[in-house]
Amino acid sequence: MSKSTIKNINTHAVELNAYFGVAISVDCVIFGFDKRELKVLLIRCDxxxxxxxxxxxxxxxxPEEDLDKAAYxxxxxxxxxxxVYLQQVHTFGAPRRHPAGRVVSTAYYSLVNISNCKLTTQANELHWHPVKDIRTLAFDHKKIFDTCFEHLQEDIVRSPVVFKLLPQKFSLRQLQHVHEAILGVALDRRNFRKKIMSMELLEDLNEMENDVPHRPGRLYRLKPKAVAALS
Amino acid sequence: MSKSTIKNINTHAVELNAYFGVAISVDCVIFGFDKRELKVLLIRCDxxxxxxxxxxxxxxxxPEEDLDKAAYxxxxxxxxxxxVYLQQVHTFGAPRRHPAGRVVSTAYYSLVNISNCKLTTQANELHWHPVKDIRTLAFDHKKIFDTCFEHLQEDIVRSPVVFKLLPQKFSLRQLQHVHEAILGVALDRRNFRKKIMSMELLEDLNEMENDVPHRPGRLYRLKPKAVAALS
DNA sequence: TCAAAAGTGTTTAATATACACCCATGC
DNA sequence: GCATGGGTGTATATTAAACACTTTTGA
Incomplete structure (x- = not known):
């Protein structure tokens, strides 16, 4: 390579055809929360x-689609x-990561309320799996999953993303369970409530839980301006 | 789309040729530090x-190259x-972001010691620019630059990446100047020293600066195990 | 009346911030 | 001797952590 003649996509007109043997994809790590457990939506590989x-x-x-649009x-x-809440995390581009050919994949994670989902494939092909049970996945998806999960764990301590896993109305107990499930630790109830309340993100709905087999807790929702800041 | 027949790269054998009109690239935001100023290496677009x-x-x-390898x-x-220190940050894939065709680009930032660089293009085509002077760049590179700079600002508070901008031997003043340049704030000298020392990352070399027009400061280096943790 | 969780404050420890003086060197 | 930055400690404020009892509801 001579000193001043590196031909380059950013500096010169370059013929792209030789580089077109590559496909791009998105992979979504879709998290949900149900029965005190963090879950991830997976599909059977054929x-x-x-x-x-x-x-x-x-x-x-x-060919004409934006990455974020494809994930949506x-x-x-x-x-x-x-x-839904979607967050781009990392792009995986090892040359032989997919058997069909060169596929560079951008990973997103997403947080959804499981009970709002209408899954569009038969139950045995598309399924919610407890995060703690994930051992191996097809392709390099275990690595992608791990990377996204680590990012989620970092994100929830400074951002109210976690509310996307809950219904619009929720109790502080539910919110604490989500945090505990994601971080994998037990939290002190009084300190947790103090911290959440000091963030001033919640609006007290003056309503109570029902259908719980114990004393009902107050229901809250995320303040509208905090909801807006999320998307 | 019928319920259970979404054909998909992750679940079925899919013919990729129709998706091959895409090229992938890497873009590197290369940061350096010189004369109390944070700089970024840019090249003239032709x-x-x-x-x-x-x-x-x-x-x-x-076609057979890993993304990280391409950035290196x-x-x-x-x-x-x-x-060098390279960190993948984000992938930009807007359909018309590059005039030559569909190019999806993965952005990395890198931290280098300017004085070790041997730039391989004529000076007027490849140049260190003060970060504070960056207004517009070609393509969507301003957006890429901003994204990488924000990530750098977040990263330095919890990780010793910043040492990669300095020579192996450095004084606490130099280290403080790097932090101030990246964060854009003035830091209290005593508190800064206390904080850095409490991290136990530095090894006192029992050497002094020379060639400074004032009282010389002690020289330190990053402990070897901290260096290893960086790459 | 029992089980389960709601609700509620204080004390202590750790961390972050603010702030000022004398010292060593080059010019 | 003057300009420049080196080197140092303490007091205060903020934030995080540990910890226990009474209350309410459903079964």
Missing amino acids: LPKYKGKWSLLGDLVG RVLKARTGLRN | LPKYKGKWSLLGDLVG RVLKARTGLRN
Whole structure:
């Protein structure tokens, strides 16, 4: 390479055709929360190499499609949800990560309220799995999953993303259980309440839980301006 | 779309050819530090649409090349440096972000010691720019730059990445100046020293600065195990 | 009346901030 | 001797952590 003649996509007109043997995809780590447990939505893989293994939800990005749009499309197609929380995390591009050819994949994580989801595939092909039970996944999806989960754990301590896992009305107990499930630790109830309240994100609805087999707790919702700051 | 027949890159054998009209690239935001100032390495763009504008250093990713490897290759080609600190930040994939066609680009930031760099292009085409003077860049590079700079600002408070901007031997003053330049704030000298020392990352070399027009400060280096934790 | 969780404050420890003087060197 | 930055400690404020009892409801 001579000193001043590196031809380059950013500096010179370059013919792209030689580089077109690459496809791009998105993979979504979709988290949900149910029965005190953090779960992730997985689909059964049908490729010979990974027959029967579970994989993340993803798809190829269309020729004219934005990455974020593609991730939204996947989520909409699989859960029926719009206006979900999506966060780009990392891009995985090892040359042989996918058996079909060179596929560079951008990973997103998403937080959804499980009970709002209308899954669009038969139950045995698309399924919520407890996060703590995830051992192996198809492709490099275990690595993608781990990376996204670590990011989620870091994000919840400084941002109110976690509310997206709960229904609009929730009790402080539910909110604490979500934090405990994600961080994998037990939290002191009094200190947790103090901290959450000091953030001034919650609006007291002056309503109580019902259908709980114990003393009902107050219900709260995220303040509208905090909701707006999320998307 | 019928309920259970979404054909998908993760679940079925899919023909990729229709998706191959995409190229992938890496773009590197290379930070350096000189004369109390944070700088970024930019190259002059020669494409008609952005003639004369400055752009980040980047290149197309080869058909068999890993993303991280491609970023290292770009850095090596432009600065002559190996073993630099590289951090993947975000992937930008808007359909018309590059005039040559669909190019999805993964952004990295890198921290280098300016005085170790042997720039491989004529001085007027490849140049260190003060970060505070960056207004516009070619393509969507201003957005990429801003994203990487914000990540750097967040990263330095919890990780010793910043040492990569300094020579192996440095004084606490130099280290403080780097922090101040990145964060854009003035820091209290006594509190800064206390905080750095409490991290137990530094090894006192029992040497003094020379060539400074004032009382020389002690020289330190990053402890070897902290260096290892960086890469 | 029992089980389960709601609700509620104080004390202590750790961390972060604010702030001022004398010292060593080069010019 | 003057300009520049080196080197140092303490007091205060803020934040985080530990910890226990009474109350309410459903079964």
